[in-house]
Amino acid sequence: MFREKLRVVEPMNQMMQGLKDDDLRSMAAYLAKLPPPEPAAGPVDPARVERARTLIEQHRCNFCHNRDYSGEQNVPRLAGQREDYLVKALREYKDNTRRGYDASMADVLYLISDEQILDLAYFLSRLR
DSSP: TTTHHHHOOOHHHHHHOOOOHHHHHHHHHHHHHHEEEOOOOSOOOOOHHHHHHHHHHTTTTTHHHHHTSSBBBOOOOOOOOOOHHHHHHHHHHHTTTOOSSHHHHHHHTTTTTTHHHHHHHHHHHTOO
């Protein structure tokens, strides 16, 4: 998506310019072998975790992103990602400034408030 400028983030668009599909597959294979990120440390707020779990169950987030939120293929890993990154990405999917391979993320996030996005990011960033 960066190579074709379907997603515009100038440094990424520039880095992907001229890469062939085989180059992208090699990069993806390399990245897939990296260890998962370390989850956020510190005490956990059980109320925020429960609110996030309820949302996840309602919207079936663990269907596409897997039960352990590890992702697969075109569906990204959520577990252990940085909380600020998750908030940014979810907000961008919600307001359609971030594109995915289909509209499912925008559809799911349509009814989710910013406070709920914060709870989701809080919970997901603390998963292993």
